[in-house]
Amino acid sequence: MERHIxxxxxxxxxxxxxxGDTVYLTGxxxxxxxxxxxxxxxxxxxxxxxxxDPENATIYxxxxxxxxxxxxxxxxxxxxxxxxxxxxxxxxxVGARGMIGKGARLPEVVDAMKKYDSVxxxxxxxAGALLAKCIKKCEMIAYEDLGAExxxxxxxxxxxxxxxxxxxxxxxxxxxxxxxxxxxxPI
Amino acid sequence: MREIDVKQITDVVRRLCIEANQDLPADVQxxxxxxxxxEDWEVAQNVLDKIIENFEIAKEEQVPICQDxxxxxxxxxxxxxxxLTGGSLSEAVDEGVRRGYEEGYLRKSVVRxxxxxxxxxxxxxxxxxxxxxxxxxxxxxxxxxxxGSENMSAVRMLKPSAGLQGIRDFILETVEAAGxxxxxxxxxxxxxxxxxxxxxxxxxxxxxRPVDVPNPDPFYAELEKEMLEKINRLGIGPQGFGGRTTALxxxxxxxxxHIAGMPCAVNIxxxxxxxxxEVI
Numbered sequence: 001m002e003r004h005i006x007x008x009x010x011x012x013x014x015x016x017x018x019x020g021d022t023v024y025l026t027g028x029x030x031x032x033x034x035x036x037x038x039x040x041x042x043x044x045x046x047x048x049x050x051x052x053d054p055e056n057a058t059i060y061x062x063x064x065x066x067x068x069x070x071x072x073x074x075x076x077x078x079x080x081x082x083x084x085x086x087x088x089x090x091x092x093x094v095g096a097r098g099m100i101g102k103g104a105r106l107p108e109v110v111d112a113m114k115k116y117d118s119v120x121x122x123x124x125x126x127a128g129a130l131l132a133k134c135i136k137k138c139e140m141i142a143y144e145d146l147g148a149e150x151x152x153x154x155x156x157x158x159x160x161x162x163x164x165x166x167x168x169x170x171x172x173x174x175x176x177x178x179x180x181x182x183x184x185x186p187i
Numbered sequence: 188m189r190e191i192d193v194k195q196i197t198d199v200v201r202r203l204c205i206e207a208n209q210d211l212p213a214d215v216q217x218x219x220x221x222x223x224x225x226e227d228w229e230v231a232q233n234v235l236d237k238i239i240e241n242f243e244i245a246k247e248e249q250v251p252i253c254q255d256x257x258x259x260x261x262x263x264x265x266x267x268x269x270x271l272t273g274g275s276l277s278e279a280v281d282e283g284v285r286r287g288y289e290e291g292y293l294r295k296s297v298v299r300x301x302x303x304x305x306x307x308x309x310x311x312x313x314x315x316x317x318x319x320x321x322x323x324x325x326x327x328x329x330x331x332x333x334x335g336s337e338n339m340s341a342v343r344m345l346k347p348s349a350g351l352q353g354i355r356d357f358i359l360e361t362v363e364a365a366g367x368x369x370x371x372x373x374x375x376x377x378x379x380x381x382x383x384x385x386x387x388x389x390x391x392x393x394x395x396r397p398v399d400v401p402n403p404d405p406f407y408a409e410l411e412k413e414m415l416e417k418i419n420r421l422g423i424g425p426q427g428f429g430g431r432t433t434a435l436x437x438x439x440x441x442x443x444x445h446i447a448g449m450p451c452a453v454n455i456x457x458x459x460x461x462x463x464x465e466v467i
Contacts, residue, residue: 035304065254065294074292075245075254080335080368102426103335103368124234124426125335125370126459128254130241147306148254148294160237162428173367176429180228181422 004158008056009098011117017163019170023121024158029058029100033079035149037087044090051142051151058098059091063148065128073138075128078102081120085109092116100161110169121161122172134159189323190270191467193279196327199465200283203329204259205291207463208251211242214397215374215460218435222372231430238425238458253459256293257331259284259313262395266322281311316388330395330462336369336455342387345449354379354451355414361453362418362434367427370457374398375418375437378452380444389440390454395462398436407439
């Protein structure tokens with residue numbers, strides 16, 4: 001199914017998205033990857049606030065390349081999500097509901113997704129030049145010293161994703177491959 | 188004896204860093220287009236179309252194909268009749284990387300300490316490999332290597348009794364374990380023989396060979412073909428969403444080894460497998 005949705009990702013909206021759906025996202029997303037997640041989770045452990053309101057937020061796992069003059073952002077495709085598995089349940093526990101990345105997640109992340117009604121969107125890994133065209137605004141909001149890993153607020157328009165894991169825990173990596181292999185079996 | 192100023196090397200490395208990151212090599216482009224033509228799974232066709240559109244945009248607009256512009260792997264084959272002048276060779280290479288990554292708006296992805304981290308801010312140091320060869324030229328190859336795929340690579344010290352089947356199993360096991368993480372369709376570099384470290388270097392060198400150039404030894408050329416077919420029957424598909432196209436190519440490099448061993452390394456690379464070469 002093809003969907004065009006507007007963020008933030010509420011519980012109600014999240015529950016309408018299913019594994020395998022093509023979803024074009026419009027609205028605000030926050031960028032963070034390894035070092036940013038570590039800092040955010042350390043801040044939460046100290047009882048501090050995050051640099052942005054996590055309620056219904058979508059986090060894009062990306063470390064963009066620098067913008068050329070005239071560009072909003074450099075190439076900006078997803079990084080491997082599995083490295084954020086250690087932090088993702090904590091982020092969901094404070095309200096973050098959407099994740100954009102690529103690659104497999106651990107069972108504990110999927111469990112947290114079911115608990116908090118979260119959605120894991122996949123963007124095409126390695127398609128950074130193409131995906132950057134859907135990013136219309138980019139604002140640095142924290143951890144500027146981390147360079148590519150700094151926390152940024154992006155405004156995206158019709159940003160193409162596929163639901164890899166939905167809030168019921170269905171996983172496209174398992175389903176897509178099984179469906180393909182089943183189609184190749186002699187009838 | 189020919190004198191070459193290391194500043195010349197700085198300039199070539201600078202340029203190759205930028206070009207490699209913006210212009211996907213022709214062999215990889217062709218492999219992606221061929222796989223798109225053979226792919227019969229709709230989801231996979233759509234992903235491959237986007238991947239083709241992406242590398243076309245990167246070339247046209249001179250922007251990085253992927254935001255992970257990699258660690259700069261630099262291979263120098265230095266003719267033994269060359270006399271290098273003008274300063275340190277490794278500093279000259281790092282200066283080329285520094286300038287290339289700055290001028291090319293490439294991402295700086297290197298941390299100065301593996302445990303304590305801290306970005307070096309200029310993507311140095313390069314991963315530099317030098318080799319002495321006959322002649323009075325220098326062949327410079329720059330292969331920016333992303334880490335989504337590097338992280339899925341593996342080395343195993345196989346017993347000689349494991350034989351060819353042991354190698355087949357290890358390659359498939361590594362690709363299977365990598366699954367969707369390394370941005371398939373992937374390129375697989377395999378190194379067999381040497382020592383623990385040499386096997387890994389052979390695997391990296393295998394990734395620098397164009398995917399349409401088979402191993403000169405027919406035995407290994409056949410193994411490359413066989414393993415590529417086996418990988419493309421796994422069903423992982425582009426991005427892991429299912430499909431035929433899991434790998435674009437598989438290259439094997441080998442060298443002699445010890446009577447007691449059969450080291451095997453599998454270096455995984457993504458569909459943005461980059462390499463540019465120039466001879467000075």
